[in-house]
Amino acid sequence: MTFNEGTRLDPNRVQRRGPGGARGGIAIGGGIGGVVIVILALILGIDPSVLSLDDGTRGLGGAAGAQDDTVQQEFAANCTTGADANADADCRVLAVIESLDAYWSDALPAAGFRHALPGVVIFDQSTSSACGMASSATGPFYCPPDQTMYVDTTFFDSLASFGFESGNLAEAYVIAHEYGHHIENELGVFDIADRSGTGANSDSVKVELMADCLAGVWVGHAATTPDPDTGVPFLEPISQEQLDNALAAAASVGDDRIQEATQGEVDPHTFTHGTSEQRTEAFVTGYTNGTVASCDAFGVLDR
Numbered sequence: 001m002t003f004n005e006g007t008r009l010d011p012n013r014v015q016r017r018g019p020g021g022a023r024g025g026i027a028i029g030g031g032i033g034g035v036v037i038v039i040l041a042l043i044l045g046i047d048p049s050v051l052s053l054d055d056g057t058r059g060l061g062g063a064a065g066a067q068d069d070t071v072q073q074e075f076a077a078n079c080t081t082g083a084d085a086n087a088d089a090d091c092r093v094l095a096v097i098e099s100l101d102a103y104w105s106d107a108l109p110a111a112g113f114r115h116a117l118p119g120v121v122i123f124d125q126s127t128s129s130a131c132g133m134a135s136s137a138t139g140p141f142y143c144p145p146d147q148t149m150y151v152d153t154t155f156f157d158s159l160a161s162f163g164f165e166s167g168n169l170a171e172a173y174v175i176a177h178e179y180g181h182h183i184e185n186e187l188g189v190f191d192i193a194d195r196s197g198t199g200a201n202s203d204s205v206k207v208e209l210m211a212d213c214l215a216g217v218w219v220g221h222a223a224t225t226p227d228p229d230t231g232v233p234f235l236e237p238i239s240q241e242q243l244d245n246a247l248a249a250a251a252s253v254g255d256d257r258i259q260e261a262t263q264g265e266v267d268p269h270t271f272t273h274g275t276s277e278q279r280t281e282a283f284v285t286g287y288t289n290g291t292v293a294s295c296d297a298f299g300v301l302d303r
Contacts, residue, residue: 099218
């Protein structure tokens with residue numbers, strides 16, 4: 001994934017927070033299980049409000065979540081063009097967000113729904129949100145109560161350990177998936193879905209697969225979505241290698257593969273995100289069909 005170098009970025013679109021004052025983090029286990037679950041959080045996105053926090057995490061305070069003017073100013077100075085996005089992970093998040101903004105600002109109203117841009121926070125180490133405290137181990141996530149996406153880009157380094165050396169599109173897919181949750185929120189999915197359940201046919205799985213599909217929709221249109229200010233597309237055409245890389249990233253963290261790695265067996269009754277095959281199919285469905293309707297797992301467009 002390569003951004004057109006002349007693309008102009010607006011660093012005021014995101015809030016760049018400095019290192020938080022919190023210590024500790026989400027209790028997600030250790031050893032190989034912890035590593036795999038961390039990658040799960042990275043690719044699929046986990047709302048901290050549905051995770052179990054240990055007692056130390058519940059009491060966290062300090063500077064986490066505070067605006068750091070110096071960090072914001074540095075971000076604003078460093079992230080102004082597509083060339084910056086090609087070179088820097090923080091700038092890449094900004095560029096992906098602006099492309100997503102441009103696409104969904106047209107596509108969602110075309111489907112009959114209003115669209116308000118989600119908040120976006122890039123943070124270091126830890127931060128606060130309306131869903132509670134989050135750390136790098138939480139992975140990128142979308143918080144419905146404050147309609148904001150939270151991203152620690154150092155977390156993307158974990159992709160390299162899973163063999164995704166050309167992972168820029170895989171990173172963008174993560175952001176697009178979280179943005180997909182915001183689109184679901186605007187479509188009213190969260191009002192009717194029971195996200196507390198588990199199982200292969202649960203609403204939890206349907207919500208995650210729908211977000212994957214919506215991410216695929218954006219990827220399919222990304223290279224033709226222009227910057228509203230310049231008329232130049234944010235992204236250059238996506239190569240098959242880049243697309244395969246993003247699909248491999250999704251497939252690597254299906255519920256079945258995660259459970260096999262952490263438990264040695266697969267239990268469909270506890271699925272929350274879908275199998276590797278389902279995740280790949282959901283993305284391809286959105287990428288191929290290119291419409292919100294093709295992703296509508298809850299029939300919200302017919303309501």
